[in-house]
Structure formats: structure tokens, C-alpha cells
Amino acid sequence: MKKLFAQILFFFSAFAFAQETGTIAGALSDKEMNNEPLPFANVTVKNTSKGTTSDFDGLYKIENIPTGTYTIVFSFIGYETVEIPNVKVEADKVIEINTGLGASAAALDEVMITTVSRRDSEVALLLDQKDAVDIKESIGSQELTKLGVSDAATATTKISGVSSSEASGDVYVRGLGDRYLYTTLNGLPVPSDNIDKKNIDLGLFPTRVVQSVSVSKNFSAENSADQSSGSVNINSKSLVGLSELGFGAQVGVNTNAIGEENFKQSVNSNDISLGFYNQKTASEDAIVNQNWNTESRKLPMNYKYTVTAGKKFGEKFKVLFTGSQSSNFEYNEGIFQQFNRNIDDSKFNDATYYRNTVNTTGLIDLKYAFNKKNEVRALSMFVNKMTDEVYESGRNREGFVFEEVNNEDQYGQYVKDQNTKQTKLWVNQILGDHEIGERNHLTWGLGYNQVDADEPNRLRNEVNIKKATDTDPELIELANQGGFQQRRSSQIIDDLEYNARLKNEFKVFENDTVSSLKISAGGNFRYKTRDFESDKFGVDEAGAPGQVTPPSIDDLNAIFTQENFDNGNLNLITQSKSDTYDGELNSASGFVSFNYGIKKFNFNLGARYQKDEINVDYDVAGAPGGREGSTTKDYSNIYPAINIKYALNNKNNFRLAASKTITLPEFKEISPFPYVSPTNQIVVGNLDLEASNVYNLDAKWEFFPTNKELISVTGFYKSIQDPINKTFLRGSSGYFTYYNTSDKAEVYGLELEANLGLIKSDNEKGVNLDMSFNFTRMWHEQDLKTIYGEDGNIESTFKYNNKSEVGLEGASDYILNTALNLSTNWEREFNANVSANYASDKIYAIGSAPDSQTVSDSKLYNNEIIEKGFVILNTTISQEITDKINLSFKANNLLNPKIERTQDVYDFASDREYSETTRSYKNGVSVSLGVNYKF
Structure with missing residues (x-):
């Protein structure tokens, strides 16, 4: 494989020819009509053949201008011609020139010229969105900086119909969560940093490495069909200009965490250095050679520092490096309960989490431009x-x-779980962009990804506390209903992935005023493997319970001594063999699409053939049908897509899109390994889980009031065949798993988006106020299915509590994102931003029926678990001190809402249902001060 990569790179390098170019774009206004947008004005690059005309909103764009210094000419019949001399076009940048034309020539001080990265300015991205055939929305680094957005996850929530769950961390597009989304970096798939999720945590991408973030809400043939709500693509930054050197630092606190006088950390924290964990003692040996008690620290302060450095060498080679490390402390306390068949399985009203997360990120980007039109x-x-x-x-x-124990008056239970998770993710890409002749545009990419997601030394203690009485003191006893309730465990996951993409766009003909035809063809390849291994080592009393008693719950380590093992008081319990599974994903596809434009219409018709094969071999204790086994999922389909755009005029677009996609099950969803959460909730994969086929329909109207404003309305419909849902399985020991709970689910909704300028001032001491607003209303339901045997009897059913219909897991009825941004025209720019996000109640897990042989109205069922809606309010203030220094203040989660899950539970005594809180907590307010310095 390494030789294949080298040969392909050599091939493209040997034949590549490139020339650096830039773009000029901007907006023209009519001085004779109160500075309204000026359409159909001529914009030319003097002494060249480059030129264009402004559209109905006064917007214009001239691309692929070779680097150099030019005179730009603006003209309109009956108006004075304006010439702007000495405009320097730089590689990979957009030069924005905004001016007005009228009966008298504009003075040069009326012309606004700014320089930004090629695709990260608001004007450039708005033009791209306006010209795009598919339904796509983007946000660039220029706007992200203005909004005070620090990472790609937050960036997506500024786009209509997108929300982020504070509870799960998932990004939801149109109310559909992780499994329906597809994430790419520069068009190539990027692995998840969390094996419980399909998509990477977008919070790991700080905005300084992001050129733009785009969300495509409908499928096009050139992208993977494994998407149903849409796809997120992050375009990473390359060096812009000749050099860059900057440093940033930030310090802050979380109000919950800083309030803890002794913030608890696991005993593993002694082996953590600079954010990296180095296990010094094997888990089995650590039973007696490592402490079982927690550590603590004072003043848990958050911090973040970043460094960026880049340089252009000669005329062709650019290097950019950016690195950062951040440390965040979190603490929350609240309720945890679990009900199984309407019976209280466990109940704690003081469930507490102490969490310290250290992220270390480094990115190096190398760009080499050959002569002529290509780069690698x-x-x-x-x-x-x-x-x-x-x-x-x-x-x-x-x-x-x-x-x-079932006697709350005499006994209480205490649980402590210490865990260190270390994920190392390494993404490598080689990308090519080539213009071959006048008609062919070839792009390609090769990727190699590696993920090591380990829990190398997890400690868990479960004890029973015999409460003190008038005659007897409190007594700590080891829990005894399992054998592994005092344990150390390890979990190792190694993921490897090779991927590739290839696309060639051929211009059959192009006539700007009449028609054009482009044909795109190419393919994608993805090969991914996973090696999983889990081991655990337990400690149990040799005799009757209560023979070995720790002095207190804060000194459980006192009993885990070599002496207690030598004298037979304690026994070491080990698994007979490790639990393992190996996963393999093979995905290969080819596509072709035709893009035909005629006058005001644009038709894009495409089809993609994609073959996906998932294989899992497992060796897991307690797996259905025996410890060892395998499962294979094979899907070969043609996925059609049609996108139609009608430009009523330069101010209005109408779009229609229809497609078929697929939602593949993940390795962890079909692997029968039971993962136990700190709260003792168990999640197990389902060998019988199948993919979902999804049919999508979208209609959208876009209105551009001015060159920087947008109002849009979108209607969408999705029919999901065999939807995948997480459900809590009934039984003597309840656990979460995944099922195709129905034959069909339907989702439909409306989106409203508005980006408007409320106040605009041309005064150098004036202020500007912009507002962005997007609102989504969704309706969703699925018919819960029952499976009958040949004899007509029920084999299994997903109907419960007389319910045959229920909403879709993860889907909210309402989503609202809004922001107000205040900026100034002062010599030293000031920005203030307030943003709010709201997503209404969503289903965390589908309920379940009593069992496969009883009727659906039996009382031994589980109702669905609901994650309640809440509002997140953030604010950012930044002030430019000098040309090189910028200060910022951020406050996130200002309202500090309660994160809450509820479940309706049937009470056998009163014969009625009532709502119980199964999980609740508050995350606290995070505030920080930061400084950035550019050399």
C-alpha cells in the first residue's frame, strides 16, 4: 500500500504544472439611487481579457487572476468610469473591492479594499452558495472570528437546521444525530476520536486550522451515500501570503469545577505528563502495586495556548504549522436512575463527575505549486x-x-469509577488539483488515518454501606453480586484506514448567456480495520461477605494488600480469555453526474454505485449463539441524485433535490461486546442489525436582499426504511442495544433562515449590527413493528405500552439558532457577539416491550427516555489593542441550564404513570480571557 501511495504521488507530481492565482470580488452600489446594489456593471482587469459583470445584488467575482499588480476598471452606461490602480493580487487570496458608481467619479477614499483568504470571506462564500447547484451552506474563518467561534462544532450551529447537544456532544442536522451524518476533511473521510460515535468530535478542530465549514443537506453523487441528514466538510487552512507567525494564550475557569476545593482525579493522573498518559504498571499487577484511592488538586484552572508559523520558500513551496494544547476541567452533580420493566434498578441523587480533558493538536500543511495550473x-x-x-x-x-440489597433503611450503595481515556488520532492526506487543458479539471486525494483509542487502566469499586445504628458503627462491605465489582480493566482499540477520491470535471461546452454542459466522473475507496481487545481483573472475598472491611469509602485501598491475597482473604479473578473483535469495512464506489445549464435553469443529474461490506469476527463472553462467531453485512446499490436550480432573477433562487442514501451500522453497533458506563449502564451491539435506506426530498427558496444578506425557506421530507434506534432491552438485566425497530420512519419539516444587517454605518466612528437567525420545525414518526412466526404467534415486538407509533431517536421538534454581532468602524476594531441555541425535547432511547411472548399492553415494559430541551447562551467580546495584539473575553453556557433525561414510569400500586428524572446535572458557566499576538 505504501508503494502504491508513492507511485501515485510520483505520477501526479511528474505531470503537474501550476501557476499561483488570486481572486477579485466585491459589491457595487448605485450612488444615484441611495447606494442600492448596482447590477450589470462592467468589471475588467485592465490590459487583460479578464472581466465580468455584477449581478442583481451588485456582486461580482473574477477568479484565476495570475499574481501581480493591476488596474481594475468599473464602468456602467451613463456613469463615470472608476479605475482603481495598484491592486495587488496575491496567491490564494480574495481581494475585496467595494465601491459606488454615479454621475461623478468616486473618490479613492470611497473605495474599500480588503484582502482575505480565498474562500473564507462572507462575500466569497455567499457567491459560492448562490452559484452552487446543491443545497449547501458555509461559514468561513472571517465570519467565525467575528462571531468569536473557537471550533468547528460551534461553527456548524451557526447554520440553519443544525444543533449540538450539550449532553451527548453530537451534532444534529435537521434533528438527526450521529449515525445519519458524514464528516470529511478536505473531501476525504476522517475517523472518529470516539469509538462510540461515527463522526469525529468537531470541537477538536480549532478555527485557526479551519478555512471554512460547509454543511450539504442533500446528497450529490460525488459524495459517500452513507449520509441521510447531510454531510459536513471542513476545509483546512494552508499558508496565505509569504509568512505567518502568531501566538495565543487563554486562561479561564468553569464555575462548577473551581468551586470544588479538592477536585478529584484518578490515580492514573500521576502517570500523565503534558497531556500524555504513560502506564507504568500493568492492570493485573496494579491490583496491589497501585493505589485504589483518588487523587485531588486545588484550583482547577482551564488554559489554552496556540502557536502558528508559516513561510513561503521560493515561488512554489509553502509550509504552515499550527499547534495547540488546551486543558478543561468539568464537574457536575445530579440524579441518576435506571428503570427496568418499570422497576427501579438503581437510584442515586448524588451522581458526580469530575473530568479533566487535555487536547493536544498539531497540523502541518505543505503546498507545492508547479508551473502552469496544478498544485499538490x-x-x-x-x-x-x-x-x-x-x-x-x-x-x-x-x-x-x-x-x-433491597433494604434502603439498613444499607446504601457507593460506586466509584476511575478511568483515563487516551485517543491518539493521526490523519494524513495528499491532495491534488489540476487543470488539464481548457476543459478538464482533475482533483484527487489519498488518505491514511490511524486511531488508537485506549482505556488502559480503569478502576471500579462497588461497596455496600451498612448504616450506623444506636449500637453499631457504620460498616463498609464489598459488593458481592458479580465477582468483578472490584476490578481493574483495560480496553485497547486500533483503527487503520486507507481512503482515496478521484474526480474529473469535463466541460463539454459553456456559453454564459445560453447554456452549458459539464460531465463529472470519478470514484471513492475506503478500507478500514479495527482490532479490539478487553481484559478485566477482579477481586472478591474468599469467605462470607463482610470479612474484609475497608476503614472508609475514601480509603478502599487499605484492603488491597498482598497480605490479604497471601492469607486467602481476597481472591484474584481473571477472565479465561480476552474479549476481542476484529472489524473490516470495504467501501468502493464510482459515480457520474451531468450538469446542464440553460438560461435560468440548472439541472444536475447523477448516480453513484457503492458497494459496502462490513465484517466482524468476535470472541466475546456471553455472545448470542456462543462465544465465537462472525457477522457480515453486504450492501451494493445504485444511489441516484437530482438537483435542480431555477434562478428567477439575480435575487431569487428556487431549488429542488431528490436522492436515495443509506445509513450503515457501525462496528460497535453490530459487535456483541457489552460496554459498561461509569453509571453501570450497559450498551451491547446487535448481530442482526441492518442498514437503513433513506429517500430524500428537498425544496428551497433563497432571497438575497443585498450583497451580504440572505433569507431562505426550505421544506424537506425523508422516508427511512428500517430505521436504526437505540433501545433499552427488557429482561432480568436490562441493557441498551440497537434495533431496526420499525419498517419505516418519516421525517419532514420546514427551515427558515435570515442573515440581516440591522444597522450599517459608513462613519469611521460608527457601529454595525448584524443578526443571524435560523429556525427548524420538524415532524417525525415511526411505526413500531411486530414480527410473527409461521404459526401466527408473536416472535418479537417493539410495541410497548399500547404504543404503535413513536418519534425518531435523536430528533427534535424545534431547533433555533440566533446571534447578534456588534462591530465598529473604529481604528481599533471592537466586536461583541451574543448567540443562543435551542433544541427541544428529543428521544434518547426508544422504549421496549415486555418480552417476545407477551402482549404489548403488559405492564412490564420500558417507556422511551427523553432528553429535555434547553437553551445555551454564549457571548464573546474582542478588542484590537494594536495591529499585533488582540484581547478577548468569552463566557459560555451563561444560563447554565439543567441537562435532564426523563422517563414515564408505571406505578403498580397506584395503577398510573408518572414522570421520573433518570439523569440530571448542570455543566456550569465557563469564562475565559485570551490574548493573541501576531509577529
């Missing part, structure tokens, strides 16, 4: 995410676990 780019991104967690519940002596 290579980048490598490394992310190390270290999360140290301590979970405790039952410290108040009121904890309850059904399987241990």
Missing part, C-alpha cells in the same frame, strides 16, 4: 485527547442498587 498539497494532523474521569455516587449513603 500534503498535510498531517495529529490529535491526542486525554480524558481523566472520576465518577462517584452514593457518598450520601442513600444510593440504591436492586441486585445488591
Whole structure:
């Protein structure tokens, strides 16, 4: 494979010819009509053949201008011609020239000239969105900086119909969560940093490495068909200009965490250095050679520092490096409960999390431009995410676990879970962009990704606290209903992935005033493997319970001594063999699309053939049908897509899109390994899970009031065949798993978006106020299915509590994102931004029926678990001090809402249902001060 990469790179390098170019874009206004947009004005680059005309909004763009210094000429019949001399066009930049034309020539001080990166200015991205055939929205680094956005995850929430869950961290597009989304970096798939999720945490991409973030809400043939709500693509930055050198630092606190006088950390924190964990003792040996008690620290302060450096060498070679490290402390406390068949399985009203996350990110980008029209780019991104967690519940002596003791007056349960998760993600890409002749535009990419997601030394203690009485003191006993309730475990995951993309766009003919035809063809390849291994080592009492008693819950380590093992008081329990599974994904596809434009219409018709094969071989204790086994999922389909755009005029677009896509199951969703959360909730994959086929329909109207404003309305409909849902399985030991719970689910909704300038001032001491607003209303439902055997009897059913219909997991009825941004025209720019995000209630997990042989109205069911809606309010203030220094203040989660999950539970005594809180907590307010310095 390495030889193949080298040969392909050599081939493209040997035949590549490139020339650096820039873009001139901007907006023209009519001085004779109160500075309204001026359409149909001529814009030319003097002494060249380059030129264009402004559209109905006064917008214009001239691309592929060779670097150099030019005179730009603006003219309109009956108006004075304006010439702007000494306009310097730089490689990979957009020169924005905004001016007005009238009966008298504009003075040069009336002309506004700014220089930005090629695709990160608001004007450039708005033009791209306006010209695009598919339904796509983008936000660039220029606007992200203005809004005070620090990462790509937050950036997506500025786009209509997109929300982020504070509880799960997932990004939802049109209310559909992780499994329906597809994430790429520069058009190539990027692996998740969390094996429980399909998509990478977009919060790992700080905005300084982002050129733009785009969300495509409908499918086009050149993209993977494994998307149903849409796809997110992050375009990473390359060096702009000749050089760059900057440094940033930020310090802050989380109000919850800083309030803890002794912030708890796992015992593993002693082996963490500079955000990297180095395990010094194997988990089995650590039973007696490492402490079982937690560590603590004072003043848990958040910090972040960044450095960016870049330089152009000669005329062809550019290098950019950016690196950062951030450390964040979080603490929350609240309720945790779990009900199984309407019976309280466990209950804690003091469930607490202490969490410290250290992210270390480095990106190096190399770009080499040959002569003529082609370039090759290579980048490598490394992310190390270290999360140290301590979970405790039952410290108040009121904890309850059904399987241990059923006498809350005499006993309470206490649980402590210490875990260090370290994920190392390495993304490598080689990208090519080639113009071959006048008609062919070839782009390609090769990628190699590696993920090591490890939990190398997890500690768990479960004890029973016999409450003190008038005659007897409190007594700590080891929990005894399992054998592994005092344990150390390790979990190792290694993911490797090779991927590639190739696209050639051929211009059959192009006539700007009449018609054009372009044909695109290419393919994609993805090969991914996963090696998973889990081991655990337990400790149990040799005799009757209560023979070995720790002095307190804060000194459980006192009993884990070599002496207690040598004298037979404690036994070491080990698995007979490791739990393992190996996953393999093979995905290969080819596509062709035709883009035909005639007058005001543009038709894009495409089809993609994609073959996906997923294989999982497992060796897991307790797996259905025996410890060892395998499962194979094979899907070969043609996925059609049609996108139609009608430009009523230069101010209005109408769009229509229809497509078929697929939602593939993930490795963890079909692997029968039971993962136990700190709260003791278990998630197990389902060998019988199948992919979902999705049919999509979108209609959109776009209105551009001015050159920087947009109002749009979108209607969408999705029919999901065999939807995948997470459900809580009934039984003597309840657990979460994944099922195709219905034959069909339907989702439809409306989106409203508005980006408007409320106040605009040309005064050098004036202020500007902009507002962005997007609102989504969704309706969604699925018919829960029942499977009958040949004899007519029920084999299994997903109907529960007389419900045959229920909403879709993860989908919110309402989504609202809005922001107000204040900026000044002062010599030293000032920006202030307030943003709010709201997503209404969503289903966290589907409910379940009593069992496969009983009727659906039995009371031994589980209702769905609901994640309640909440509002997130953030603000950012920044002030430019000098040309090189900028100060900023950020406050996130100002309202500090309660994050809450609820479940309707049937009470057998009163014969009625009532709502119970199954999880609740507050994350606290995060505030920070930052400084950035550009050399």
C-alpha cells in the first residue's frame, strides 16, 4: 500500500504544472439611487481579457487572476468610469473591492479594499452558495472570528437546521444525530476520536486550522451515500501570503469545577505528563502495586495556548504549522436512575463527575505549486485527547442498587469509577488539483488515518454501606453480586484506514448567456480495520461477605494488600480469555453526474454505485449463539441524485433535490461486546442489525436582499426504511442495544433562515449590527413493528405500552439558532457577539416491550427516555489593542441550564404513570480571557 501511495504521488507530481492565482470580488452600489446594489456593471482587469459583470445584488467575482499588480476598471452606461490602480493580487487570496458608481467619479477614499483568504470571506462564500447547484451552506474563518467561534462544532450551529447537544456532544442536522451524518476533511473521510460515535468530535478542530465549514443537506453523487441528514466538510487552512507567525494564550475557569476545593482525579493522573498518559504498571499487577484511592488538586484552572508559523520558500513551496494544547476541567452533580420493566434498578441523587480533558493538536500543511495550473498539497494532523474521569455516587449513603440489597433503611450503595481515556488520532492526506487543458479539471486525494483509542487502566469499586445504628458503627462491605465489582480493566482499540477520491470535471461546452454542459466522473475507496481487545481483573472475598472491611469509602485501598491475597482473604479473578473483535469495512464506489445549464435553469443529474461490506469476527463472553462467531453485512446499490436550480432573477433562487442514501451500522453497533458506563449502564451491539435506506426530498427558496444578506425557506421530507434506534432491552438485566425497530420512519419539516444587517454605518466612528437567525420545525414518526412466526404467534415486538407509533431517536421538534454581532468602524476594531441555541425535547432511547411472548399492553415494559430541551447562551467580546495584539473575553453556557433525561414510569400500586428524572446535572458557566499576538 505504501508503494502504491508513492507511485501515485510520483505520477501526479511528474505531470503537474501550476501557476499561483488570486481572486477579485466585491459589491457595487448605485450612488444615484441611495447606494442600492448596482447590477450589470462592467468589471475588467485592465490590459487583460479578464472581466465580468455584477449581478442583481451588485456582486461580482473574477477568479484565476495570475499574481501581480493591476488596474481594475468599473464602468456602467451613463456613469463615470472608476479605475482603481495598484491592486495587488496575491496567491490564494480574495481581494475585496467595494465601491459606488454615479454621475461623478468616486473618490479613492470611497473605495474599500480588503484582502482575505480565498474562500473564507462572507462575500466569497455567499457567491459560492448562490452559484452552487446543491443545497449547501458555509461559514468561513472571517465570519467565525467575528462571531468569536473557537471550533468547528460551534461553527456548524451557526447554520440553519443544525444543533449540538450539550449532553451527548453530537451534532444534529435537521434533528438527526450521529449515525445519519458524514464528516470529511478536505473531501476525504476522517475517523472518529470516539469509538462510540461515527463522526469525529468537531470541537477538536480549532478555527485557526479551519478555512471554512460547509454543511450539504442533500446528497450529490460525488459524495459517500452513507449520509441521510447531510454531510459536513471542513476545509483546512494552508499558508496565505509569504509568512505567518502568531501566538495565543487563554486562561479561564468553569464555575462548577473551581468551586470544588479538592477536585478529584484518578490515580492514573500521576502517570500523565503534558497531556500524555504513560502506564507504568500493568492492570493485573496494579491490583496491589497501585493505589485504589483518588487523587485531588486545588484550583482547577482551564488554559489554552496556540502557536502558528508559516513561510513561503521560493515561488512554489509553502509550509504552515499550527499547534495547540488546551486543558478543561468539568464537574457536575445530579440524579441518576435506571428503570427496568418499570422497576427501579438503581437510584442515586448524588451522581458526580469530575473530568479533566487535555487536547493536544498539531497540523502541518505543505503546498507545492508547479508551473502552469496544478498544485499538490500534503498535510498531517495529529490529535491526542486525554480524558481523566472520576465518577462517584452514593457518598450520601442513600444510593440504591436492586441486585445488591433491597433494604434502603439498613444499607446504601457507593460506586466509584476511575478511568483515563487516551485517543491518539493521526490523519494524513495528499491532495491534488489540476487543470488539464481548457476543459478538464482533475482533483484527487489519498488518505491514511490511524486511531488508537485506549482505556488502559480503569478502576471500579462497588461497596455496600451498612448504616450506623444506636449500637453499631457504620460498616463498609464489598459488593458481592458479580465477582468483578472490584476490578481493574483495560480496553485497547486500533483503527487503520486507507481512503482515496478521484474526480474529473469535463466541460463539454459553456456559453454564459445560453447554456452549458459539464460531465463529472470519478470514484471513492475506503478500507478500514479495527482490532479490539478487553481484559478485566477482579477481586472478591474468599469467605462470607463482610470479612474484609475497608476503614472508609475514601480509603478502599487499605484492603488491597498482598497480605490479604497471601492469607486467602481476597481472591484474584481473571477472565479465561480476552474479549476481542476484529472489524473490516470495504467501501468502493464510482459515480457520474451531468450538469446542464440553460438560461435560468440548472439541472444536475447523477448516480453513484457503492458497494459496502462490513465484517466482524468476535470472541466475546456471553455472545448470542456462543462465544465465537462472525457477522457480515453486504450492501451494493445504485444511489441516484437530482438537483435542480431555477434562478428567477439575480435575487431569487428556487431549488429542488431528490436522492436515495443509506445509513450503515457501525462496528460497535453490530459487535456483541457489552460496554459498561461509569453509571453501570450497559450498551451491547446487535448481530442482526441492518442498514437503513433513506429517500430524500428537498425544496428551497433563497432571497438575497443585498450583497451580504440572505433569507431562505426550505421544506424537506425523508422516508427511512428500517430505521436504526437505540433501545433499552427488557429482561432480568436490562441493557441498551440497537434495533431496526420499525419498517419505516418519516421525517419532514420546514427551515427558515435570515442573515440581516440591522444597522450599517459608513462613519469611521460608527457601529454595525448584524443578526443571524435560523429556525427548524420538524415532524417525525415511526411505526413500531411486530414480527410473527409461521404459526401466527408473536416472535418479537417493539410495541410497548399500547404504543404503535413513536418519534425518531435523536430528533427534535424545534431547533433555533440566533446571534447578534456588534462591530465598529473604529481604528481599533471592537466586536461583541451574543448567540443562543435551542433544541427541544428529543428521544434518547426508544422504549421496549415486555418480552417476545407477551402482549404489548403488559405492564412490564420500558417507556422511551427523553432528553429535555434547553437553551445555551454564549457571548464573546474582542478588542484590537494594536495591529499585533488582540484581547478577548468569552463566557459560555451563561444560563447554565439543567441537562435532564426523563422517563414515564408505571406505578403498580397506584395503577398510573408518572414522570421520573433518570439523569440530571448542570455543566456550569465557563469564562475565559485570551490574548493573541501576531509577529
